[in-house]
Structures are given as structure tokens and as C-alpha cells.
Amino acid sequence: MQLDYDCVVIGAGLVGAAQALALRRLGLSVAVVESRRPFIAGTLGDTRGLALAPSSRNLFETLKLWPTLNTRVTRIRHIHVSDQGRFGATRLSADDVGIEALGYVCPADHLLATLESALIADAKVYWETSLENVSTSGTAAKVSLRHALGDTEILTRLLIGADGPHSKLRNLVGITSRNRDYRQSAIVANLDVQYPELETAFERFTRSGPLALLPLDQGRHVAVRCCANSEVESWLAIGDEEFLAELEIGFGHRFGSFSHLSQRSAHDLSLNWASEIVADRIALVGAAANSIHPNGAQGLNLGLRDVSGLANAIEQALERNADIGGSECLRAFSDRRRSDQRAVVRFTDSIAQLFATSLPPIGILRNLAMFALEVTPAAKRCLIRRATGAFDEPLSIPSRL
Numbered sequence: 001m002q003l004d005y006d007c008v009v010i011g012a013g014l015v016g017a018a019q020a021l022a023l024r025r026l027g028l029s030v031a032v033v034e035s036r037r038p039f040i041a042g043t044l045g046d047t048r049g050l051a052l053a054p055s056s057r058n059l060f061e062t063l064k065l066w067p068t069l070n071t072r073v074t075r076i077r078h079i080h081v082s083d084q085g086r087f088g089a090t091r092l093s094a095d096d097v098g099i100e101a102l103g104y105v106c107p108a109d110h111l112l113a114t115l116e117s118a119l120i121a122d123a124k125v126y127w128e129t130s131l132e133n134v135s136t137s138g139t140a141a142k143v144s145l146r147h148a149l150g151d152t153e154i155l156t157r158l159l160i161g162a163d164g165p166h167s168k169l170r171n172l173v174g175i176t177s178r179n180r181d182y183r184q185s186a187i188v189a190n191l192d193v194q195y196p197e198l199e200t201a202f203e204r205f206t207r208s209g210p211l212a213l214l215p216l217d218q219g220r221h222v223a224v225r226c227c228a229n230s231e232v233e234s235w236l237a238i239g240d241e242e243f244l245a246e247l248e249i250g251f252g253h254r255f256g257s258f259s260h261l262s263q264r265s266a267h268d269l270s271l272n273w274a275s276e277i278v279a280d281r282i283a284l285v286g287a288a289a290n291s292i293h294p295n296g297a298q299g300l301n302l303g304l305r306d307v308s309g310l311a312n313a314i315e316q317a318l319e320r321n322a323d324i325g326g327s328e329c330l331r332a333f334s335d336r337r338r339s340d341q342r343a344v345v346r347f348t349d350s351i352a353q354l355f356a357t358s359l360p361p362i363g364i365l366r367n368l369a370m371f372a373l374e375v376t377p378a379a380k381r382c383l384i385r386r387a388t389g390a391f392d393e394p395l396s397i398p399s400r401l
């Protein structure tokens with residue numbers, strides 16, 4: 001049977017683009033299918049700042065993208081977590097554990113533009129094309145695609161779903177997912193801060209939901225305001241001055257005044273946890289496999305670990321001259337990834353539930369926990385490990401070029 005590509009990736013988001021570039025390093029022919037237009041053409045705007053773990057930096061170094069990303073990256077050396085109106089607070093510092101940084105914040109649009117330019121130079125991308133259907137035979141997956149100019153079919157050895165939390169591929173092959181609607185949204189905007197604290201990320205739990213402030217490049221900051229879905233419209237509708245004033249109150253006026261607000265965007269928050277990440281000739285990565293609450297800033301980092309895990313399983317199959325879409329290779333990928341995915345899903349889901357409540361007993365327990373962390377170095381180190389991935393193994397992407 002004549003195959004069109006060794007691998008086809010559905011979705012050119014951050015994870016799909018990174019996956020395709022990783023597979024190209026293995027010398028494989030790769031096509032990517034993306035329903036939207038290219039970002040470089042200026043059709044997408046994302047004001048988020050994405051916190052990258054040190055291991056994710058390592059992956060981008062391997063893909064030779066870090067020098068470009070680094071022009072707009074800000075180091076995080078300290079994380080400050082507090083609870084509005086209560087005594088508990090904890091401060092995590094890179095110095096506590098003797099590392100250079102707990103993480104790095106990169107503007108989401110810069111990250112996607114950088115990945116997209118590399119992708120366009122290195123792989124075939126079917127833009128404005130949607131996955132419609134899939135069928136598998138013993139040796140190949142047949143992928144049906146829809147484009148305004150006409151439908152087409154392509155054959156591949158391995159089909160990879162990087163098509164986000166509502167993955168059509170996951171649904172088409174009958175993989176179920178466990179879902180939890182947090183009934184919350186994150187409102188994101190960029191702003192200027194009067195008294196910034198260098199290289200520090202803040203997370204604060206308030207009565208109306210968690211608040212975060214992360215440093216961006218050029219002296220800007222990104223604020224994330226989580227709120228109940230029923231409040232989203234009013235948070236988007238109020239004037240800039242009122243919105244900034246509410247944020248200042250939320251942060252206890254710690255940073256002086258906020259100014260120069262960008263446009264605000266709202267992101268719905270839910271958990272989608274796939275029951276399986278492989279099926280016949282199919283692998284799921286990134287949000288298609290696990291879409292989590294952003295409270296731990298871990299979703300993309302988790303997805304990049306999927307990218308590395310799949311690339312390494314494929315490399316081992318190539319070493320053995322084995323089928324890269326065969327069950328042995330896919331089982332190796334799934335075995336490698338499941339415990340990490342389970343741990344991150346449970347951690348972020350527990351935090352989301354613990355901090356979603358303002359009931360007094362829970363609030364007091366939460367504060368005692370933060371106080372205990374503050375005075376117990378071993379517990380702090382453990383939290384840094386779990387919350388930032390700062391001690392994770394460097395992510396490797398093998399090369400056959």
C-alpha cells in the first residue's frame with residue numbers, strides 16, 4: 001500500500017507543531033492538518049503568558065527554537081502564593097533549591113508564531129482543513145479531510161491527535177474522556193504595574209476566584225482572573241479603569257496602580273481526561289489527551305512531555321525496524337506517559353477544588369497548609385517539584401538527521 005506520509009498530526013497548536021517538528025528530526029515524512037488559518041497571517045491574538053518548565057526549555061533548545069523564544073522570555077525565580085484576607089502565604093524560590101529558575105514565561109503569541117514558522121519550513125501543512133473521518137486497516141490509517149476547495153484522503157502509518165480538548169479524532173475512534181466542568185473561566189489581559197517585583201509570579205486566592213500575575217517582557221505583565229462562568233460577561237463588560245481597580249484590590253494594592261490594559265479574553269475551564277491515549281494506529285497528545293485547569297500552569301508542559309515520550313517510543317521502534325504505528329510502539333508510548341499524566345491531572349484537579357471553596361473550615365485548613373509549607377523546607381522542595389517540574393529530567397528529542 002502506498003502511504004502518503006509516515007505520520008499525520010491533526011492540529012497545529014503548540015503541542016501539534018512541536019510534535020511534528022520532533023518527528024521531522026527522526027527523518028520521518030510528516031503532514032499537519034489544521035482547521036484555522038496560519039497565525040503568521042495575523043489571524044489569531046493570544047495575550048496569555050505561558051509558564052514553561054525548565055524541561056520544556058530543554059525541548060525547545062533541542063528543536064533549536066530557544067534562541068528565538070528567548071528574545072521574549074522572562075525568568076521566574078520566585079513564586080508567591082497567598083490567600084486574600086487570611087494569614088497563610090508561601091514563597092517558593094529558585095535559591096531554596098539551588099537552581100537557576102523555577103520556570104520561564106513566554107508570550108503565547110510569540111511561542112505559537114515561532115513554532116509555526118519552523119513548522120512551515122519543515123513539514124507539509126494543510127491549512128484551513130478539518131479532519132472529517134478516519135478508518136484503519138492492518139497497515140495504515142485513512143484520513144478524510146475537508147477543505148473549502150474540496151475533500152481529500154491521505155494514508156499514513158501513524159495518526160496523531162493534537163486537536164485540543166474537544167478532540168474530534170478522540171471521538172471518532174471512540175475513546176471516552178472523563179470530564180469535569182469547573183463552571184469557571186479565566187479572564188486574561190496584559191497591563192503595566194507601578195511597583196513590579198522582578199522575576200516573581202504571584203498566585204492569590206480571592207473570594208471571587210484565583211488571581212495570577214506573571215511578568216512578561218518589555219515591562220508588561222499578564223493578569224489572569226478566574227471567576228464563575230456567571231460573572232464572565234460582567235468582567236468583560238466593565239470599563240478598563242474599573243477592571244484595573246478590581247485587580248488592584250484583589251492583589252491587596254501590593255503593586256501600586258495598574259495601567260495600560262490590553263484587550264481581555266475569556267477561557268472556559270474544564271477537565272477532559274482521556275481514558276486511553278492510544279488506539280489502532282492512533283496516539284493522542286497534549287490537550288486531546290489531557291486538558292486541565294491552568295492553576296498549576298502545567299497543561300502545555302505536560303503536552304510537551306507527551307511530544308518527547310512519543311518521539312522516543314518511535315525512535316525505539318525505528319531502531320528495531322518495527323512498525324511506528326504498530327501496537328508495540330503505541331503501548332510503549334502509553335506506558336511511558338500514563339503515570340505522569342495521572343499525577344498532573346489529580347494535582348491540578350485537587351488544587352482547583354481546594355481553592356474553589358470559601359467555606360471557613362476549608363479556608364483555615366488551606367491556610368494552615370500554606371503556613372506549614374512556608375516553615376518546612378522538605379515540603380517546599382516537594383511542592384516545587386510537583387508544581388513547577390523544576391527537577392524533571394531534561395526532555396530529549398532523538399535525532400536521525
Ligand SMILES: Cc1cc2nc3c(=O)[nH]c(=O)nc-3n(C[C@H](O)[C@H](O)[C@H](O)COP(=O)(O)OP(=O)(O)OC[C@H]3O[C@@H](n4cnc5c(N)ncnc54)[C@H](O)[C@@H]3O)c2cc1C
Pocket residue numbers: 010011012013014015016033034035036048049050051052129130131132162163164165167168186188224267285286287288294297298299300301302303
Ligand atoms: C488561561 C490559560 C492559561 C494557561 N497557562 C499555561 C501555562 O502557563 N503553562 C502551561 O504549561 N500551560 C498553560 N495553559 C494550558 C495550555 O494553553 C494548553 O495545555 C495548550 O495550549 C494545549 O495545546 P494543544 O496544542 O494540545 O491544544 P490546542 O491549543 O487546543 O490546539 C489544538 C489545535 O487543533 C486544531 N483543531 C481542532 N480540531 C481540529 C480538526 N477537526 N481538524 C483540524 N484541526 C483541528 C485547532 O484549531 C488548534 O489549532 C493555559 C491554559 C489556559 C486556558
